[in-house]
Amino acid sequence: MPMEQPDHIVRSYDEQLRRLRDMVARMGGLAERQVHDSTQALVRRDAALAAEVVARDAALDQMEREIEAFSVRLLALRQPMASDLRFIVAAMKVSHDLERIGDYARNGAKRGVVLAQQPPLGSLNGVQRMSLMVQENLKLAIDALVNDDAEAASRVWAADEPIDTVYNGIFREMVTHMMEDPRNITAAIHMMFIAKNLERIGDHATNIAETVHYAVRGDSLPDERPKADVSAYAVVRPPEQA
Template sequence: MPNGQPQHIVRSYEDDLKRLRELIARMGGLAERQVADSAEALIRRDTDLAAEVVQRDAQLDEMEREIEQFCVRLLALRQPVASDLRLIVACMKISQDLERIGDYARNGAKRAIVVAQQPGLGSLNGFERMAELVQENLRDAIDALVEDDAAKADAVWANDAPIDGIYNGIFRELLTFMMEDPRNITAATHLLFIAKNMERIGDHATNIAERVHYAVVGQPLVEERPKADVSASAVVRPPGE
């Protein structure tokens, strides 16, 4: 066998792995844009932008299929082991997380269209801040994969609690609005679902960070994820009690 052929095979394999990271980075960028535009559509009451978010969701679905097929081909043809195997499996799972993030952004955009047709209900600053934190975690999680940076992934994993804290504040505030005036129920209910969608996007960003940690280090994160979600047991009392 000519001396150059094994090097060519190895180089081709490295190119495949590089392309896989690039596909995930591209899908991550699209998911982040969907989250940002969904939040902006809500805050600005921009129904046209919300409709664009809904329409663009199909791109994420297509990218998930493309990445899955690429990963399956790599597994079949390259028979990877050790860190390469972990990377490929992680990328397949991360593409699923990103697809779900897209679904949550789409659902938020659909509800933003309904909210825009209702009277304004309090401040949306919490939603804006929550969206910023979610996007930051998502961006850092994808960067951690591209850079093989377990420390950056671990930082994302540890940074989910502030998102939960904002969600809990929104949850209580909206329940109070509903109790004060039944006419607020429609808008507040949709806003509750949007906030929950955003919180779930944060969870998926954390899932990605966990997958990156395992792909790089070869060991799962064994600590319990920091959470601040106590909304299920929150008690909201009417004003004056």
């Protein structure tokens, strides 16, 4: 029979796993804040807030490095098995998704600075709605990891299609603005990229959900998740002549 470990060693290991959960939760909270503030900087045409978002991205990068180093140390020293092993590997994968989410938020903030110098182009309701949706999915995915909740992870995984639908609407609206007046092209292209960034953030939230489901259950969700992004197949036609 394998020797039982002393209680203080078991407690120390459990504390290290809790610390890892806390580290990922803090990184998730910062990533969510970056998405929120990037959108607010765009809506309020606030260059100072956009600059804050760009500057804070370094903190996310550092947190990813810390989570990876801590996880590797746990793997090497504790040699975890089964669900603990899956959780530690999941923490590393999730931290990478969160770092990429931070990159998309930073990119959106930079484009928001450019758009603040341009005349307003239509309503920002679609972008605000998209941002709220991806923030909610991101929060739920991180909560699912912290709470070992595979059911919540599955719900996040299935909730990406409405985000794509909003993105498609923004894409079509921006194409219309560009066809109506070539002077709108610069602003419209930046808006398209911002919307695409949010759509990609939504994809990373579902990636996190897939990782969480595997960490908890030990099996994978289906390869194909519901998607509704049709922008790659869009056909741009000039307006009909009167």
